[in-house]
Amino acid sequence: MRALDGIVDTRPLRSHPAFRRLWVGTTASSFSGQIAVVAVLYQVWELTHSSVWVGAIGVATAVPTIVFGLAGGALADAVDRRTLVMLSSAGAVTAAVLLAVQAAAGVQSLALVLFLVAAQTSCGALGSSARRTFVARLLPRDQVPAGIALNHVSFQAAMLVGPAVAGLVLARAGLTWAYVLDAAAITVSLYGVARLPSMRPDGAARFSLASTWDGWRFLVRRPALRGALATDLAATVLAMPIALFPVINQERFGGNPETLGLFLSAIAVGGITASLTSSLLVRVGRPGMVSLVAAAVWGLALAGFGLSDTLPATFACLVVAGAADTISVISRGTLVQLATPDAYLGRVSSVEGVVGVGGPGIGNARAGAVAALTSASTAAVTGGLACVLVVVALAVTHPALRRWSPRETSAAPPG
DSSP: OGGGGGTSOOHHHHHOHHHHHHHHHHHHHHHHHHHHHHHHHHHHHHHHOOHHHHHHHHHHHHHHHHHHHHHHHHHHTTSOHHHHHHHHHHHHHHHHHHHHHHHHHTOOOHHHHHHHHHHHHHHHHHHHHHHHHHHHHHSOGGGHHHHHHHHHHHHHHHHHHHHHHHHHHHHHTOHHHHHHHHHHHHHHHHHHHHTSOOOOOTTOOOOSHHHHHHHHHHHHTOHHHHHHHHHHHHHHHHHOOGGGHHHHHHHHHTTOHHHHHHHHHHHHHHHHHHHTTHHHHTTOSOHHHHHHHHHHHHHHHHHHHHHOOSHHHHHHHHHHHHHHHHHHHHHHHHHHHHHSOHHHHHHHHHHHHIIIIIHHHHHHHHHHHHHHHSOHHHHHHHHHHHHHHHHHHHHHHOHHHHHOOTTSOOOOOOO
C-alpha cells in the first residue's frame, strides 16, 4: 500500500486502524446510497414517466436534509457523536427494508415511495454531521486532507460500481432486490462506527436553537468558509443533472435501465481518475482557489452534456464533470475541516452536509421543472452556464477563499 503514496496518500489507512475500519464502513454507506439513487429514480420514472415527479425526489431529499441536517449538526456538538451515528444508521436501515417490502408487495404508490425516501434521508442527515467530524478526530492535522481524499476515493469507487450494479440488479432481479442490497450495505456501514471510542465534542455545547444560531454566526463571519459553501451551493442548485438522466436516457438511448446506471458510473469514472491525483491535490497551497476552478469546469461540462447527442460524447462530458466534482469536494473538505475548531465542527459540518445533499435535491427539482417547461437539454445547458457565472462572481467577491492556506489555524470565534 505504501507504493501507492505517490498517487493516493494511504498513511491514514496504514497507521490508524480506527480510521481504516471507519473507511470500510463509509465505503459501504456510499455504495448503499448509489444503489438507492438508481432504484428510486427507476421506480418513480416507471410509476409516472414524468420528469417533474422525478425532480420531486429532490424535494423529498432536500427538505429533510435541511431540517434534520441542521438539527444533527447541533446534536453533534452536544452529544456523543458515535452514538448519534449508530442510532441514525439503524433508522436508515429500517427505511431501506420498508422500501424493499413495498416493492415486493407491488403497492405502486408514489406517495409511499417519496415518504420512505424522505424518512431514510432524514435518518442519514441526522447523523451525517457527526460522521463528518470523525476524520479530524481520528487523524493528526497533517493527515486530515489525506483522510478526506481517501473518503472521496471510496465514494467515487462506490459511485462507479454502485449504479452499474443497481442497473444489473434492476434488469435481472427486480426492484425489490435493489432495495434489499441497499439495506444490507447500510448494515455493513455500522462496522466502522461500532468499534470507535466515545466521540464527545471538545467543549460540548448545549443542544438548542441558540447553539445552532451561534454556529451560523461563526460560519457567516468566516469569508473563506462562507465562500466555499456558497460555491458548492451554486454548483449543485444550478447545475445538478441527475433528475434529467431518465428522460435523456429515454429520448436518446431507448430507456435501457443499464444505460441509466452507467450515467452515474460515468461521473464516477471521472471522480476515480481525479482521485488518482489526490496525493498531489492534498498538498496544494490554495484549496479554495482550486475548488472555484473545479466548480466552473463542472458547470461547463454539464452544459456540454446537455448539447451532446451521442453516447460517447454524453459519457465524456459526465466523466469531466465527475473529475471536477471530486477535485472540488476534496479541496472544500480540506478547508472546512482545518479552518473550523472542534467545538464548532459539528454545526459547520451540518451546513456543509445540507449544501452537499440538500443542494443537489433542490438542483434536481429545478432541473426537472425546467425540463418539463422547455426540454432536458435546455435545463442542462442553462444550469451549467448559470453555475459558471455565479462561481466567477464568488471568486471576485471572496478573495479570502482564493487565498486561504492550510497553514492558517482554526481560530476561535469572535466575541
